[in-house]
Amino acid sequence: MISLVRRVTAVCVLGAALAACSPADEHRAPRPAPSASAVSPAATATGPPTLAPGPAGLTPVFEHGPRTGDKTVALTFDADMTADQGPRAARGERFDNPGLVAALRELRVPATVFMTGRWAEEYPGQARAIGRDPLFEVANHSYSHYAFTDDCYGLPTIDAGRMRADVERAYTLFEKVGVRAAMPYFRFPGGCYDRRALRALSAAGVTAVQWDVVSGDAFATDAHAVAQGVLDGVRAGSVVVMHCTLSAAPTTERVVRTVVPELRAKGFRFVKVSELIGASGGRR
Numbered sequence: 001m002i003s004l005v006r007r008v009t010a011v012c013v014l015g016a017a018l019a020a021c022s023p024a025d026e027h028r029a030p031r032p033a034p035s036a037s038a039v040s041p042a043a044t045a046t047g048p049p050t051l052a053p054g055p056a057g058l059t060p061v062f063e064h065g066p067r068t069g070d071k072t073v074a075l076t077f078d079a080d081m082t083a084d085q086g087p088r089a090a091r092g093e094r095f096d097n098p099g100l101v102a103a104l105r106e107l108r109v110p111a112t113v114f115m116t117g118r119w120a121e122e123y124p125g126q127a128r129a130i131g132r133d134p135l136f137e138v139a140n141h142s143y144s145h146y147a148f149t150d151d152c153y154g155l156p157t158i159d160a161g162r163m164r165a166d167v168e169r170a171y172t173l174f175e176k177v178g179v180r181a182a183m184p185y186f187r188f189p190g191g192c193y194d195r196r197a198l199r200a201l202s203a204a205g206v207t208a209v210q211w212d213v214v215s216g217d218a219f220a221t222d223a224h225a226v227a228q229g230v231l232d233g234v235r236a237g238s239v240v241v242m243h244c245t246l247s248a249a250p251t252t253e254r255v256v257r258t259v260v261p262e263l264r265a266k267g268f269r270f271v272k273v274s275e276l277i278g279a280s281g282g283r284r
Contacts, residue, residue: 048183049278050207059201061193062185064212065237065276072271072279073234073263075104075256076112076211077244078187079127081119082156083144089122094246096123100253101130101244107260111136112273113244114187114209115179117143117170124177131179137272139185139209143169152192163200185209185273191241209273211241215255218243223254230259234268237276 051060065072081095089095096119104111113130115138120127131138142148143166147155158166167186174182186206188197193208201208213233220226230240242256243249260270 048185048274050184050205051277051280053202054198056199057202058195058198059204059206059208061198061208061210062239062273062277062280063210064235064239065279067236069236070279071236071266071268072276073236073238073240073268074112074271074273074276075109075240075242076114076187076209076273077242077252078141079113079115079119079244080141080145080248081116081122081245083118083146084156085118086122095119095248096126097244097246097249097252098126099246100256101126103253103256105133105135107256108135109256109260109270110272110275111270112139112183112185112209113137114139114141114185115170115174116141116145116189117173118145120170120173120177120179127174128178131174131177131182137183137274138174138179139183139187139273140167140170140174140206141187142166142189143173145189147190147192148188148197149190149192149194152190155190155192164204167204183274185277207277209239211239213238213240215240215242215252217249217252217255219248220251223251223258226251227255227258227262230255231262234263236268237279239273239276 051062054060065074077100079096081089085093085095113136115127127138130136144158145155146158146166148158148163150157171182184206186201186204187209191210198208213230216226216229234240242252244252
C-alpha cells in the first residue's frame with residue numbers, strides 16, 4: 001500500500017518541472033477565480049449542480065460525495081501544462097495522453113477532466129474532442145497552472161492582480177477551441193487554497209473541487225503500486241485525483257485498466273463530479 005507521504009507527494013504539481021515536493025496541509029494559500037459572467041455555465045436552476053456558498057459567502061469546497069447509498073466514485077484527471085512549458089512541448093515532450101482517453105472510452109468510464117487553458121491551447125483538437133464527448137465533462141484548472149498561493153509545492157506563483165484573469169482566460173480558451181459548456185468547477189493548481197482564495201472566488205459562481213483519494217500517479221513508475229493505492233483508498237462517494245499528462249504520469253492508463261474492472265467487481269459505479277455534487281444536495 002502506498003504510504004500517505006508518497007501519495008500526498010505524488011500529487012504535487014505535475015504541470016511544472018519541479019524540485020522535490022513535500023507533504024503539506026491541503027489548505028495552503030491560493031487566490032481568485034473567474035467572474036460569474038466569465039463562467040458561461042454558472043450555477044443556475046437549470047445548470048450544472050454546485051454547492052451552496054460557505055460561511056460569509058465563501059466559495060464552497062467539495063471533497064467527496066455521500067458515503068451512504070449508491071457506491072459511486074468519480075475519477076478526475078488533471079490535464080496540466082504550465083504556461084512556460086511551450087518550448088518543452090515543441091521539443092516533443094508529451095503533456096497529453098491520448099492512450100488514457102482512449103482507455104476511458106473503451107471501458108465506458110465517465111470522468112471529469114480539470115484542464116488548464118494552456119493545455120487546451122497546446123492540444124486544441126484533443127480538448128475539443130474531450131469537451132464534446134458526453135462521457136466526459138471539462139472543468140477549470142486555471143490557464144497557467146501557476147500557484148494561487150505563495151507556497152505551493154514549488155510552483156511559480158501568479159500576481160494577485162492577475163489571478164481572476166488567469167481563470168477567466170482558461171474559460172475563454174475552452175470556448176475558442178470548441179469545448180462546449182465547461183463546468184462551473186475549479187481545481188486549484190497543486191490543490192492549494194486558503195480563506196483569502198475562497199473569498200476572492202466567491203463572486204465567480206464556481207465550486208472548488210478537491211479530492212479524498214490521491215492516486216499517486218504523478219512521476220510514478222510502478223503501475224501496480226499506484227492501482228493498489230487507489231483500490232485501498234476508494235470509498236462510496238470518493239473523488240480520485242489522477243493526471244492526463246504522459247511525460248509526468250506515464251502509468252495512468254495502465255492504472256485505469258486495472259482499477260476500473262476491480263472497482264466494478266466490488267459494486268462501484270463510475271460517475272462524473274457533477275453527479276456527486278448533485279447527490280450531495282448542496283452540502284459540502
